[in-house]
Amino acid sequence: MQTPDFSLTNKQVIVTGAAQGIGKALASTVVAMGGKVVAVDINADALGLLRAELGEAQCVTVTGSVSDPAVAQAAVDAGVAAFGGVNGLVNNAGVTRTAMIDKMSLDAWQTVIDVHLSGSFYFLQALGRHLLARAKAGEKIAGSIVNISSDAGRRGTIGQINYGTAKAGVLGMTMCAAREWAKFNIRCNTVGFGVVETPMTETIRGEKFAETYLSQIPLGRWGETEEVARPVCFLLSDAASYVTGQHLSVNGGYTIGL
Numbered sequence: 001m002q003t004p005d006f007s008l009t010n011k012q013v014i015v016t017g018a019a020q021g022i023g024k025a026l027a028s029t030v031v032a033m034g035g036k037v038v039a040v041d042i043n044a045d046a047l048g049l050l051r052a053e054l055g056e057a058q059c060v061t062v063t064g065s066v067s068d069p070a071v072a073q074a075a076v077d078a079g080v081a082a083f084g085g086v087n088g089l090v091n092n093a094g095v096t097r098t099a100m101i102d103k104m105s106l107d108a109w110q111t112v113i114d115v116h117l118s119g120s121f122y123f124l125q126a127l128g129r130h131l132l133a134r135a136k137a138g139e140k141i142a143g144s145i146v147n148i149s150s151d152a153g154r155r156g157t158i159g160q161i162n163y164g165t166a167k168a169g170v171l172g173m174t175m176c177a178a179r180e181w182a183k184f185n186i187r188c189n190t191v192g193f194g195v196v197e198t199p200m201t202e203t204i205r206g207e208k209f210a211e212t213y214l215s216q217i218p219l220g221r222w223g224e225t226e227e228v229a230r231p232v233c234f235l236l237s238d239a240a241s242y243v244t245g246q247h248l249s250v251n252g253g254y255t256i257g258l
Helices: 021-032 044-054 069-083 106-136 161-184 210-214 225-236
Strands: 012-016 036-041 059-063 088-091 143-150 186-193 247-250
Touching (some): 012 021, 012 069, 012 106, 021 036, 021 044, 021 088, 021 225, 036 044, 036 069, 106 143, 106 161, 106 186, 143 225, 161 186, 225 247
Parallel strands (some): 012 036, 012 088, 036 059, 143 186, 186 247
């Protein structure tokens, strides 16, 4: 019996929002598992520090907003130039603009949609085109795309209709891509995080809301960036070669039964 390959050797993965939080943990885990990373973020200084930490041979960087389609293509091009190709993607970049529905500005709505939903599409499309061209040229490929969704896209959320709507859209986008590209051996899955210890969740983890949320998490604690990165890297690996069109909740049991 062949031993399953949980490594990311020979994998070249674009990670968006890679300069901090979950994105940084993802980039670090990919490299620790033997892969190479194209790290994308708007923070050039933090990207420079990340590349120095991971090693220039294992990590190249692209600075820009994921809401710009040109940045998505630049990330693929950077991976091709540095590593000879790209076969993985984690759409992780995110922002929040909190307001109740009746008070949400159009700018707050559009900014979150542009980053989470449109941005994920731009990168999925750019990598998909690269992989499809290789497959149609006769190359045997094994592509894997992981879109980061959220419990907010499944259960709804208060004060973040823009975020919940975008994350629900990411679920649908992923399932469509999984159906279209399965015949080319391009797998597409989503991962939904619960409350992870990052700057984006400081309000939820604060004194006002912490008890309410923790009472709904069977494991009784917040997630850590490194432990939520590992399931994503499983989906990127060949150990998940027969997994596509699926949603994996990494949330301490918050959505048990859904």
